[in-house]
Amino acid sequence: MTTEEKARTGQETGRRPLEGIRNAFGGIGARFAALPRWQRMIAFLAFVAFLYYLPLLGIPGLIWLRTDSIPNGNNWAGVLFTCAVYVLIAIGLNVVIGLAGLLDLGYVGFFAIGAYSVAVFGSRQSPVVKALQERFDLSQDWAVAWAVCIPIALALTMISGVVLGWPTLRLRGDYLAIVTLGFGEIIRIVVRNSTSWSGGPPGIAAIPGPQGAPSADNDIFGLIDAKPWYWLALSVVLLMVFLVRRLENSRVGRAWLAIREDEDAAAVMGVYPFKFKLWAFAIGAALGGLSGLLFASRQGFIEPNQFNAQLSILFVAMVVVGGSGNMAGVALGAFLLGYLPERFRDFAEWRFLVFGLALVLVMLLRPQGLIPSRRRARELKDRQEEVPAGV
Amino acid sequence: MPPAASGAKGVLVNFEELFGHLGQHTVDGLAKGAIYALVALGYTLVYGVLKLINFAHSEVFMVGTFAVLGTWTTLGATNNPPLGMMLLFLVAGLVAGALASGATAVAVERIAYKRLREMNAPPLIFLITAIGLSLVLSEAFGIWQGRLVVGMPVILPQKVLFSIGDTAVTNTQLLTLIAALVMMFALDQFINHTRYGRGVRAVAQNPDTAALMGVNKDRVIMLIFLLGGLLAGAAALLYAIRYGNTRFNVGFLLGLKAFTAAVLGGIGNLRGALLGGLLLGVVEVYAATLTQSNWEDVAAFIVLVVVLLFRPTGLLGESLGRARA
Numbered sequence: 001m002t003t004e005e006k007a008r009t010g011q012e013t014g015r016r017p018l019e020g021i022r023n024a025f026g027g028i029g030a031r032f033a034a035l036p037r038w039q040r041m042i043a044f045l046a047f048v049a050f051l052y053y054l055p056l057l058g059i060p061g062l063i064w065l066r067t068d069s070i071p072n073g074n075n076w077a078g079v080l081f082t083c084a085v086y087v088l089i090a091i092g093l094n095v096v097i098g099l100a101g102l103l104d105l106g107y108v109g110f111f112a113i114g115a116y117s118v119a120v121f122g123s124r125q126s127p128v129v130k131a132l133q134e135r136f137d138l139s140q141d142w143a144v145a146w147a148v149c150i151p152i153a154l155a156l157t158m159i160s161g162v163v164l165g166w167p168t169l170r171l172r173g174d175y176l177a178i179v180t181l182g183f184g185e186i187i188r189i190v191v192r193n194s195t196s197w198s199g200g201p202p203g204i205a206a207i208p209g210p211q212g213a214p215s216a217d218n219d220i221f222g223l224i225d226a227k228p229w230y231w232l233a234l235s236v237v238l239l240m241v242f243l244v245r246r247l248e249n250s251r252v253g254r255a256w257l258a259i260r261e262d263e264d265a266a267a268v269m270g271v272y273p274f275k276f277k278l279w280a281f282a283i284g285a286a287l288g289g290l291s292g293l294l295f296a297s298r299q300g301f302i303e304p305n306q307f308n309a310q311l312s313i314l315f316v317a318m319v320v321v322g323g324s325g326n327m328a329g330v331a332l333g334a335f336l337l338g339y340l341p342e343r344f345r346d347f348a349e350w351r352f353l354v355f356g357l358a359l360v361l362v363m364l365l366r367p368q369g370l371i372p373s374r375r376r377a378r379e380l381k382d383r384q385e386e387v388p389a390g391v
Numbered sequence: 392m393p394p395a396a397s398g399a400k401g402v403l404v405n406f407e408e409l410f411g412h413l414g415q416h417t418v419d420g421l422a423k424g425a426i427y428a429l430v431a432l433g434y435t436l437v438y439g440v441l442k443l444i445n446f447a448h449s450e451v452f453m454v455g456t457f458a459v460l461g462t463w464t465t466l467g468a469t470n471n472p473p474l475g476m477m478l479l480f481l482v483a484g485l486v487a488g489a490l491a492s493g494a495t496a497v498a499v500e501r502i503a504y505k506r507l508r509e510m511n512a513p514p515l516i517f518l519i520t521a522i523g524l525s526l527v528l529s530e531a532f533g534i535w536q537g538r539l540v541v542g543m544p545v546i547l548p549q550k551v552l553f554s555i556g557d558t559a560v561t562n563t564q565l566l567t568l569i570a571a572l573v574m575m576f577a578l579d580q581f582i583n584h585t586r587y588g589r590g591v592r593a594v595a596q597n598p599d600t601a602a603l604m605g606v607n608k609d610r611v612i613m614l615i616f617l618l619g620g621l622l623a624g625a626a627a628l629l630y631a632i633r634y635g636n637t638r639f640n641v642g643f644l645l646g647l648k649a650f651t652a653a654v655l656g657g658i659g660n661l662r663g664a665l666l667g668g669l670l671l672g673v674v675e676v677y678a679a680t681l682t683q684s685n686w687e688d689v690a691a692f693i694v695l696v697v698v699l700l701f702r703p704t705g706l707l708g709e710s711l712g713r714a715r716a
Contacts, residue, residue, distance in 0.1 A: 103515060167700050174444055174514070175699055178654050181647065182692030193685045309647070313522050320519045353530035359523025364506055367516045383511045 051234055055080050055227045067342045074342050077226035081298060083338035084233035085291045090318045090334035091240055091327060092287025097316065098325035098373065099248060100280035101260030102169070103177040106184030107315045109164075110157045110285040112307035114292025116191060117153035119204040119302055122146055124213060126204050128197050146208045150293060157289025158282045165281035169274060184312050192304035203303025207296050214300045221297075229298050236294065240287060241327055247283070248327075256280055261379065321362050323369025325376040332371055409680045414558030416676050422564035424672020425571035426633070429626035430649035431656070431664040432578060433496070433619030439659035440595045440615050443504070443514060446521035449646020450528035451496045451620050455627025456637035457532060458491030459484040460543050463631075468544045480546045484631065489624030496620030497613055499524055505609075525642070533639035540638045547632050567629045574625060575665045578618065582661060591615060595659070644688075648675075651695050657705030666706060670694075 032040065055077040063069055066076045089111060096104045120126045121144040129143045144152070168179045191198045198204070206213050209221040210232070220228045247253050255276040258266035263273050296302050314337060322333020341351045362370070368377040409416060430452050437445040462483050472480060503520050547566070551559045582588040593601035594611045602608045630645075631637065648671060656667025671691055678690030702708060 097515070103518070167696065171699055171703055174438070174442075174658070175654060175703070177444065177518070178650060179692075179696055179699060182651065182695055185647075186689050186692050189686070189689045309643075317519060317522065320515060324515070349534055350530075352526055353534065356523045356526030356528075356530060360503060360520055360527065363512075363516050363520040363523065364503065367507070367510065367512050380510075380513070383513065386511065 048238065052231060055230050065343070067339070067345075070343070070346060073345060075226055077230050079339065079342045081226050081230040081233055082342075083335045084230060084237055085295050085298075086315075086318060086334040086338040087331045088233065088237050088240060088291040088294070089288060089315055090322065090330040091237070091244055092284045092291065093315050093319050094324060094327065094330040095244060095247075095256075095287065096280050096284035097319050098330065098376070099253065099256040099260070100277055101256075102277060102280060103174075103316075104180045104281075104284070105177050105309075105312050105316060106164075106180035106182065106187075107284070107288055108307050108309065108312040109180075109184040109187035110161065110288030111292040111295070111311070111315075112184075112187050112191065112304075113157050113160050113285075114153045114289030115296035115302050115307070116198060116204075116292075117156050117289070118146070118149040118293045118296050119207045120198060121152055122149045122208040122213075123204050123206045125206045126197075126199060127195075141213075143208065143213065146210055146212065146297070149208070150290075153289045153293045154286050157285045157292075161282040161285025162278060164285075165278045169277045169281065181309060181312065184307075185309055188304050188307050188309075191307075198304075201304060203301060205301040207300050207302065209297040209300075223300065226298070229294075233294050236290065237331075240290075241331075244287075244327065252276060252279060257375070317359055321359065321369060323372040323376070325373030326369070326371055329369050329371035329373065333369065336370075404681050405683070406681065409677060412557065414556060416680050417673055418558055418560055418564060420673030420676035421669050422567045422633070422672070423676060424652070424669035425567045426626050426629050426668075427645070427649045427652045427671055428571050428665045428668025429574060429622050429629070430645060431653040431668045432575070432622045432661060434650050434653040435656075435658055435661060435664040436591075436615045436619045438653070439661075440591060440612060441504075441508075443517045444521070444650065445499075445616075445619070446518060446646075447499050447524040447528065448496070448619060448623065449642030449649070450525040451492045451499070451642075452623040452627055452630075452645060452649075453529060453532065453637070453639065453642035454495045455488040455492035455624040456631055456641060457536065458624070459488045459628050459631045460541060460637060462487035463544055463546065468546060470545045471548050472544075472546060477546055481628070481632075484546070484628045485625060487624075488627040488631075489621045492624030492627060493617050493620035495528070496616040496623070500613060500616040504612075508612075529639050529642065536639060538639060540636050542636050543631050545635055563633050567633060570625065570629060571665070571668075574622060575661070578622070579661055581618075587611075587614060648691060651691055654705055655695055655698055657708035660705065660707045663705055663707035670706075 032043075035043075057063065057066055057076070067073045067079045068076045089107070092110075093104065093107050096102050096107070120128050123129060124141065124143045126143075132138065133140065133142055164180065164183050168176055168183075171179060192201055194200070208214070209218065209229075211218040211221045214223055216222075221232070255266070255271045258269065258271050259273045259276055267273055318334040318337045319330045320333070321337070322331065323329025337355070341355065344351055344354075347354070366372075368380050372380075430448070433448045433451065434445060437443060437448070463480055466480060466483060468476075468480050499521075503524055504517065507517055507520060547563055549561045549563050552562050552565055553560055582591055590601070590606045590611045591614065593604065593606050594608055598608055601611075630641075649668065652667035652671040653664045654667070655671060656663025656665070658664075671694070674694050675687050675691055679687040698706060
């Protein structure tokens with residue numbers, strides 16, 4: 001017993017420096033929150049402007065941040081675009097995990113549905129478009145316009161979110177996790193096996209962007225310059241951040257919060273958990289679909305194996321590492337998980353090992369995430385204080 | 392619609408093959424499912440006591456397969472060894488696999504989960520930690536052993552032992568099934584009829600009360616991780632015999648299936664894990680036969696969803712804590 005006690009006190013002293021760092025970070029956050037509103041607005045606008053400037057980054061002393069500053073580095077704007085898509089995914093998944101408290105391990109399924117909606121309806125090479133051309137006697141160049149693919153993708157992902165949620169949201173948390181994981185895999189395998197409409201394992205090419213099918217004439221959203229794509233994705237992200245923030249503070253957002261903290265109490269107070277969970281699923285799914293659509297348009301080509309279960313797990317990691325429930329946190333998490341592996345390509349062999357280690361360390365040292373939601377951090381602290389006997 | 396017609400060129404659903412050789416496919420499925428069941432027991436033990444999905448368990452299994460391979464290589468195993476050597480290899484493989492897996496499982500518990508339990512962290516934190524650990528383990532082996540499939544010597548060449556009708560049972564299938572059943576039985580006896588088992592059940596029922604009654608919770612938790620690891624090591628040996636290869640990410644899909652099996656049978660329920668594993672194996676082999684392997688994995692998950700819809704706690708849906716003494 002005495003040795004155990006010694007070990008514990010040893011741990012306590014070991015934790016103290018971390019405590020200091022934590023407080024320092026908390027101090028910055030508190031000081032920022034205490035600023036007058038107009039100063040915060042200016043800071044925010046400056047930050048947004050910086051985000052738009054990011055692909056041109058040429059400030060001396062910061063150039064080493066660019067992913068093409070290393071040999072064989074990837075196109076910097078391209079990496080930023082991927083990061084922006086990840087941020088969009090994280091915002092969507094944050095609605096499900098962070099706000100409603102539902103563990104969804106199959107989010108890649110929605111990402112895939114979004115990507116495949118634009119591919120199947122928008123690409124001239126997809127079997128569905130070819131069938132439509134034949135059926136209605138259309139020209140060889142005809143395909144559903146990109147702008148029309150957006151509502152199709154949103155509708156399909158929302159429907160699939162409801163279809164997945166309807167039977168499974170009545171399950172307890174852990175069962176939900178495995179069923180959603182299975183859902184993600186099912187989507188991938190169905191797409192792989194249905195050669196009659198999805199192109200099967202070879203995938204679908206010639207996926208359109210905002211300027212139509214990929215061609216050398218596309219002067220803005222072309223294949224080579226990724227900057228416009230990044231700006232497009234960033235704008236979508238900012239719009240979605242705004243919308244989700246509004247949602248968070250609405251009646252629906254408060255209902256999610258109540259369900260997350262205590263489902264039974266929420267139900268007693270007249271919040272129908274099933275309905276609001278379904279909403280969370282549908283909205284999260286739609287955001288996932290939107291990011292999938294952006295991803296597929298930029299790539300111009302997708303195949304089923306890009307949407308594997310590991311990707312789902314990466315998405316969940318983005319949300320939790322960043323700080324689930326806090327939009328700034330999940331955005332940071334998504335950016336880091338998209339950016340760091342690209343910047344440190346030299347360690348290609350080691351990077352996933354380091355990624356795993358980082359996940360473990362963040363969870364052990366800072367379980368509330370890098371930028372936690374204040375409310376969630378308090379929930380965690382409450383739990384910590386009620387540690388049961390004999391641990 | 393022309394595309395639909397072009398998709399239906401081959402036989403889409405091959406009922407003839409399935410029902411023509413139903414017995415054979417069932418035996419194949421049971422042997423496949425026995426490995427799932429052994430790994431599923433590890434998930435179920437940990438879940439039953441801690442209510443936590445130990446995602447790193449798949450990597451515990453993976454470490455076991457590499458330990459088996461390493462032992463065989465060190466002992467200089469070759470294909471088709473004589474009987475005496477074969478037994479030596481099997482026993483040495485079992486010991487090495489079980490020890491390596493058991494040690495990994497306990498290390499995972501000590502390094503990561505213990506600390507999180509002290510913090511009383513919510514399940515999501517455990518899950519992400521487990522995912523991180525499983526990445527670390529599989530990547531470490533990927534870097535150390537290369538990322539390609541590593542072949543193993545054939546220690547136990549497949550041969551047909553006996554046939555019932557036109558259902559042939561091979562020696563490896565029989566060994567896998569018997570081994571799984573024996574270990575299952577031993578574990579059941581251990582949990583239900585020993586002092587340690589009583590401790591496990593007590594902690595599963597109510598950790599706080601168990602701690603107040605003098606059960607060393609920490610030791611019980613270590614014990615269940617050890618047990619799960621040992622079983623995963625045994626499963627690793629059976630896998631090595633049956634498939635004769637391994638890879639740094641071999642655990643991922645198998646772990647997923649094993650966890651599905653555990654949920655299917657009722658997670659936290661030992662007999663449920665066995666039932667779920669065997670059932671899942673059979674379903675997969677049936678589905679693979681019907682659709683030329685295309686829909687094998689989908690079938691597994693669809694069965695899971697359907698079962699959970701009608702029995703949300705799994706087929707046998709009884710927790711470890713309420714298992715009869």
